[in-house]
Amino acid sequence: MINSTIEKFKAYKRGFSINKKHKIIGWFFVIPGALLIFSFYFYPIVRAFLLSLQGGVGNNLRYAGLANYKRLFEDTLFKKSLFNVFVYLILQVPIMLTLALILAGILNDKTLKFRSFFRTAIFVPCATSLVSYAIIFRSMFALDGFVNTILINMNLLGEPINWLGGPWTARLLIVIGLTWRWTGYNMIFYLAGLQNIDPAIYEAAKIDGASAFDRLTKITIPMLKPIILLTTIMSTNGTLQIFDETKNLTNGGPANATISVSQYIYRLSFEYVPRFGYAAAVAFIVFIIVAILPFIQMKVGDER
Amino acid sequence: MNKKKLFRASKYGFLIIISFLSLFPLLWMFIAATNKSVDVLAGTLIPGKNLIENFKVLTVNTNLYRAMWNSFKYAAVTTLASLLISSLAGYGFEIYHDRGKDMLMKILLLSMMVPFAVIMVPLYMLFGDLGLLNTTAGFALPTVSTAFLIFLFRQSSRNFPHEVIEASRLDGLTEIGIFFKMFIPIMRSTYAAAAVITFMNAWNNYLWPLIIMQKDSAKTMPLLISNLTAGYTTDYGVLMLAVGISILPTLILFLALQKNFAEGVTGSAK
Numbered sequence: 001m002i003n004s005t006i007e008k009f010k011a012y013k014r015g016f017s018i019n020k021k022h023k024i025i026g027w028f029f030v031i032p033g034a035l036l037i038f039s040f041y042f043y044p045i046v047r048a049f050l051l052s053l054q055g056g057v058g059n060n061l062r063y064a065g066l067a068n069y070k071r072l073f074e075d076t077l078f079k080k081s082l083f084n085v086f087v088y089l090i091l092q093v094p095i096m097l098t099l100a101l102i103l104a105g106i107l108n109d110k111t112l113k114f115r116s117f118f119r120t121a122i123f124v125p126c127a128t129s130l131v132s133y134a135i136i137f138r139s140m141f142a143l144d145g146f147v148n149t150i151l152i153n154m155n156l157l158g159e160p161i162n163w164l165g166g167p168w169t170a171r172l173l174i175v176i177g178l179t180w181r182w183t184g185y186n187m188i189f190y191l192a193g194l195q196n197i198d199p200a201i202y203e204a205a206k207i208d209g210a211s212a213f214d215r216l217t218k219i220t221i222p223m224l225k226p227i228i229l230l231t232t233i234m235s236t237n238g239t240l241q242i243f244d245e246t247k248n249l250t251n252g253g254p255a256n257a258t259i260s261v262s263q264y265i266y267r268l269s270f271e272y273v274p275r276f277g278y279a280a281a282v283a284f285i286v287f288i289i290v291a292i293l294p295f296i297q298m299k300v301g302d303e304r
Numbered sequence: 305m306n307k308k309k310l311f312r313a314s315k316y317g318f319l320i321i322i323s324f325l326s327l328f329p330l331l332w333m334f335i336a337a338t339n340k341s342v343d344v345l346a347g348t349l350i351p352g353k354n355l356i357e358n359f360k361v362l363t364v365n366t367n368l369y370r371a372m373w374n375s376f377k378y379a380a381v382t383t384l385a386s387l388l389i390s391s392l393a394g395y396g397f398e399i400y401h402d403r404g405k406d407m408l409m410k411i412l413l414l415s416m417m418v419p420f421a422v423i424m425v426p427l428y429m430l431f432g433d434l435g436l437l438n439t440t441a442g443f444a445l446p447t448v449s450t451a452f453l454i455f456l457f458r459q460s461s462r463n464f465p466h467e468v469i470e471a472s473r474l475d476g477l478t479e480i481g482i483f484f485k486m487f488i489p490i491m492r493s494t495y496a497a498a499a500v501i502t503f504m505n506a507w508n509n510y511l512w513p514l515i516i517m518q519k520d521s522a523k524t525m526p527l528l529i530s531n532l533t534a535g536y537t538t539d540y541g542v543l544m545l546a547v548g549i550s551i552l553p554t555l556i557l558f559l560a561l562q563k564n565f566a567e568g569v570t571g572s573a574k
Contacts, residue, residue: 025479026400033393034408036449041415044423044430051426103322106315113316120562121323124330127558129508131526132547135533136329139336139344139540146332149347184326185569192570241419244510248530262421262511269425270515276425283422290419 045287051280057273068281078282080256081264084171085240088260092175093235097228100183104190105220119191123184130181130244137177138164138249167257170250174258177245182238186231193227194220229301233294240290261286330551336544344540358545366546370521371528375550378513378524379506382444386502387495389449394457395483399469409458412451420511428515438522443513447506453498456568460494461487497568500561504554525550 055064072078106112107119125133140146141163148160163169197220205215221228243262246252252259252267261282268279336344339352362368397409427446436442464487472482488495510526517523523531529546532538558565 022479023400023402026396026402026405029396029400029483030393030405030408033389033449033454034412036389036445037412037415037451040427040446040449041418041423044426045418047426047430048422099322103319106319118319118323120559122326123562123566124555124558125326126565127504127555128330128551129510129526129554131508131510131530132551133329135529135543135547136333138533139538139543140329140332142538144345146344146347149345153347180326180329188566189570192566237417237419241421243421247510248533262419265421265424266511266515269428276429279425283419283425286419287422290422291417294417 048280048283048287051277052284054277054280056277057275061277064277068278071278072281072285077256077259077264078261081259081261084246084258085242085260087171088174088178088242089236089239091171092178093232093239095175096179096183097186097231097235099179100186100231101190101221101224101228103183104187104194105216107187108191108194119187122187125181125183126185128181131248133181134177134245134248137173137180141173164250165254167254170254170258173249174242174245177249178239178242182235186235189227189231190224193224197223225301229298232297232301236293236297237290240286240293330555333544333551334548336540337548339541341538341540341542344544352541354541355545358539358541361539361542362546365542366528366532367520367523368528368546368549371523371525372549374517374522375507375525376553378440378443379503381440382447382506383499383502385444385448386450386453387498390453391457391488391491391495391498392483393449394454394459395461395464395487397454397458398461399464409454412454415451424511424515431516437516438519442516443509444506446512447502447509453502456498457491457494460491464490493564493567496561497564500557500565501568504557504565507554 051061052068053063053065054061055067056062103122107115107122109115112118128136142148143160143162143165147163148157151157152160161169163173201219201223202215205219210218241262242260243266246258246260246263247266250258252263265279265282265286268275268282332349335349335351337358338355339348340354340357343352343354397405431437431442431445436445468486468490469482472486477485508526509524510530513522513524513527514530517527529543529550532543532546
């Protein structure tokens with residue numbers, strides 16, 4: 001009796017010590033990855049903040065307090081870049097996500113013919129790099145490019161449209177490009193989400209006489225809400241950081257009508273006389289916006 | 305009944321239009337790559353005979369082979385390193401989880417909210433100090449460990465049967481041995497998904513190499529095609545050929561491993 005109790009105690013103790021040993025071994029698994037993230041994400045943020053308090057040109061930096069942040073309020077180009085990014089965000093994200101949701105709804109029907117062909121075709125833009133598609137779109141929409149030529153040949157247009165030359169047509173091009181590149185990507189998220197909804201729910205709703213529209217608004221959208229929220233946050237995050245497209249499709253033009261905040265930071269640091277401190281201040285504002293917006297979206301998403 | 309048929313037809317019509325719009329720019333690019341610039345501008349949609357001529361012009365005017373090799377080398381190293389480091393961490397966070405590690409994981413997830421534009425200047429200064437400009441390590445290091453991949457592997461480690469771990473321990477495998485000999489082979493499909501995504505992201509990365517790859521010999525494909533548009537007159541045939549060459553590897557990878565790609569993209573969201 002006593003012996004067996006001792007045995008049990010020993011086994012318990014051994015089990016515990018093995019467990020503890022494993023937990024320590026576990027740290028060796030996670031430390032390399034964690035260290036890299038701390039070095040290349042968290043440390044640079046701290047350094048960006050310290051940098052934003054410094055003024056000067058090139059490597060001649062000295063402490064300047066909040067001077068950089070004060071300067072931001074009078075910087076029309078900074079305001080313009082922020083305005084542009086919000087134009088993309090407000091115009092493009094809702095259009096794209098609605099389109100992706102509709103497409104996912106149609107493609108979720110297992111009786112649909114050529115289903116996998118349609119899915120692949122709509123998903124394919126994701127295989128192209130941002131630079132590549134930006135250059136393709138820029139070439140197609142050039143003044144003497146394919147789109148104008150075809151529209152004129154079809155007599156839909158008398159004069160070529162200078163897509164890249166007008167501020168709003170150029171912004172429209174960015175929106176069209178973004179929608180082309182990312183709709184299929186978001187559709188894949190919705191398709192994955194739809195597969196987790198039990199078809200029996202739809203059957204039951206059909207028997208109860210719910211219309212297709214009712215099924216969409218009363219079943220599909222509420223069930224997909226977490227994924228819709230996720231894609232909204234991802235798209236917001238991505239759009240706020242847009243760089244490759246504005247650099248390669250419009251190069252920020254005409255007259256900075258399409259410049260994004262990331263591109264402005266890039267110019268301040270690497271194209272103009274480098275002002276790293278001021279660039280860091282711009283960057284830090286972006287960081288705050290990117291950090292706050294998802295919280296607002298989550299709050300709004302929860303209330304609905 | 306007629307209404308239903310009409311609804312069905314309009315569904316197909318809609319899908320055909322969207323599919324066409326999705327595919328057309330790529331199709332146009334490949335056709336343009338075989339034509340003279342004049343014909344491209346004239347709006348031709350027929351494959352031309354100028355492919356070889358375009359290729360010659362491209363290889364004479366740019367360092368095409370070098371850029372291809374650089375892109376491949378950087379992407380391959382990034383993929384291998386990040387698969388190892390991130391899966392090791394994801395596995396560790398799940399299998400040996402305790403309060404400390406759960407806490408650390410939450411902190412690491414915050415890094416997904418960090419915009420690259422915010423950290424690019426400090427990173428550039430840091431990598432300059434470390435002498436990593438124009439190097440493969442410089443390209444790879446910021447993306448070797450990402451919260452996204454760690455999270456993906458942590459989620460998939462949940463499906464790794466605990467009996468396998470127990471049995472392997474009884475067989476005398478070390479903890480790291482279990483990871484290499486059991487976990488990696490069993491989790492092949494997760495690795496495939498992670499590999500496709502990481503490789504494509506690295507191959508397509510633009511802003512980071514734009515900053516740190518200053519030497520001509522270190523440039524990548526996205527930098528090469530971006531530079532081609534900088535001149536006064538653009539040769540659209542040559543330009544589209546360069547774009548096509550840069551897209552082809554990821555396009556093939558995508559079509560061959562589409563399922564893995566979709567799994568990887570949505571995997572950590574489940």
